[in-house]
Amino acid sequence: MTDINPSSGPAIETIMRTAPVIPVIVINDVADAVPMAEALVAGGLKVLEVTLRTPAALEAIAAMKQVEGAIVGAGTVIDPKTLDAALKAGSEFIVSPGLTDNLGRAAIESGIPFLPGIANAGDIMRGLDMGLTHFKFFPAMAAGGIPALKSLAAPFGQCKFCPTGGVTLETAGNWLAIDPVLCVGGSWMIPAGPVDPTAIQRNAAAAHALA
Numbered sequence: 001m002t003d004i005n006p007s008s009g010p011a012i013e014t015i016m017r018t019a020p021v022i023p024v025i026v027i028n029d030v031a032d033a034v035p036m037a038e039a040l041v042a043g044g045l046k047v048l049e050v051t052l053r054t055p056a057a058l059e060a061i062a063a064m065k066q067v068e069g070a071i072v073g074a075g076t077v078i079d080p081k082t083l084d085a086a087l088k089a090g091s092e093f094i095v096s097p098g099l100t101d102n103l104g105r106a107a108i109e110s111g112i113p114f115l116p117g118i119a120n121a122g123d124i125m126r127g128l129d130m131g132l133t134h135f136k137f138f139p140a141m142a143a144g145g146i147p148a149l150k151s152l153a154a155p156f157g158q159c160k161f162c163p164t165g166g167v168t169l170e171t172a173g174n175w176l177a178i179d180p181v182l183c184v185g186g187s188w189m190i191p192a193g194p195v196d197p198t199a200i201q202r203n204a205a206a207a208h209a210l211a
Contacts, residue, residue, distance in 0.1 A: 011093075011113040012093065012113040012114060012115055012134045013134060013160060013182065015047055015071060015073075015092075015093050015113055016047075016115070016134065016160065016162055016182040016183045017182055017183070018046055018047050018071065018183075019044060019045050019046055019047055019183065019207075019208055019211065020172070020176055020183055020184065020207065020208065020210040020211040021045055021172060021183060021184055021185070021186055021189070021207040021208070021210065022045070022047045022048075022049050022162065022164075022183055022184070022185045022186075023040055023045055023047075023048055023049065023185075023186070023187065023189050023190065023204070023207075024049050024051060024075060024164060024185050024186060024187045025048060025049060025050045025051065025060075025187070025190065026051050026053055026054060026187070027050060027054055027056045027057055027060040028054050028056055029056060030056045030059045030060050030063060032060075032195045033050075033056075033059075033060035033063040033064050034063050034064065034066070034067060035195055035197050036064075036190065036195055036197070036200060037063075037064040037067040037070050037072070038067050038197065039195075039197040039198075039200035039201040039204065040070075040189065040200060040201070040204045041067055041068070041069045041070050042201045042204070043189075043200070043201040043202070043203070043204020043205040043207070043208055044204060044205055044207075044208030044209075045189065045204045045207060045208055046069050046070060046071050047071045047073070047093075047183075048064055048070055048071065048072050048073070049073050049074070049075040049095050049185065050064065050072065050073070050074055050075065051074075051075040051076040052074055052075065052076045052077060052082055052085070052086065053076055057074070058074075058085055058086070058088075058089040059089070061073075061074060061086070061089040061090060061091055062089050062090050065090050065092075071092050071093070072090070072091065072092055073086075073091050073092050073093035073094060073095060073113075074086035074089065074091040074093075074094055074095065075095040075096075076095075076096070076097060077094045077095065077096045077103070077107075078096060078097065078098070078103065079100075079102065079103055080102055080103060080106040083103065083106050083107055083110065083112075084106075087110060087112060091112065092112075092113070093112060093113040093114070093115065094107055094112050094113070094114050094115065095115045095116075095117075095136055095185075096114075096115070096116045096117050096136070097117040097136075097138055098116065098117045098118075098119075098123070098138075099116035099117060099118060099123055099126055099127055099132075099135075101126075101130075103116070104116065104126075104127070104130045104132070105130070108130060108131070108132075114132065115134060115135065115136050115162060116132065116135060116136065117135070117136040117137075117138040117164075118135040118136070118137060118138070118152075119137070119138060119139070119143045120143075120152070121152060121155070121156075123135075124152065124156050124159060128156070128158075128159075133158050133159050133160065134159070134160045134161075134162075134182075135159060135160070135161055135162070136161070136162045136163075136164050136185065137149050137152070137161045137162065137163040137164070138163075138164050138165045139164070139165030139166060140163035140164055140165040140166055140167055140175070140184075141165055141166025141167070142165060142166065143165070145166075146174060146175060146178065149161060149163060149175075149178065149181070150178060153178070153180045157180075159180060160180050160181075160182050161178075161180050161181050161182070162181070162182060162183050162184060162185055163175045163181060163184050163185070164184065164185030164186065165185075167184045167185065167186045168186065168188055169186075169188055169203075169206060169207060169210075172184050172186065172207070172210055173210050176210060186207075188203065188207075189203040189204050189207055190203070191203075
């Protein structure tokens with residue numbers, strides 16, 4: 001559990017600075033949620049993003065919140081309806097692949113720490129108009145990689161970023177070396193197939209060592 005209080009910029013920055021990597025988690029079976037979360041936290045990755053891509057996701061968020069030290073949020077939040085469902089499941093932060101006026105207003109009104117996705121200058125300016133300064137750069141590699149983010153960040157010195165999408169253990173350090181990047185998102189910590197807590201903890205520890 002966490003003592004982070006929902007609010008705007010400062011709270012999401014605290015979450016982003018908790019660990020260098022935020023695992024992006026797809027849960028198909030709720031029974032996998034707790035062992036997966038325990039292994040990630042034991043490896044040093046306390047901030048867990050559960051994507052709302054499967055029927056098990058909301059129940060998994062509630063289950064993972066019972067793991068000591070875990071800060072559990074919802075990813076793939078795309079509209080006020082999914083935001084409301086994520087909040088009811090107990091999400092401690094919200095991540096979106098993009099940013100719309102409807103979602104942005106609803107998230108800000110809720111008070112939940114919010115990390116919306118951006119891919120260009122217009123997205124960032126829309127966020128700034130709402131008072132947002134912390135963004136997920138997504139899809140990071142497909143949107144132009146490190147050169148693109150450096151170019152985008154230059155005119156927006158007040159902004160901080162979490163690149164996600166195509167980031168790997170081998171490339172994460174290069175992203176983290178960029179001053180406005182506080183953390184990266186990735187799914188490589190969790191191997192495909194049956195949950196292997198030993199492998200997940202080992203991969204999480206390697207990701208945590210990037211700090």
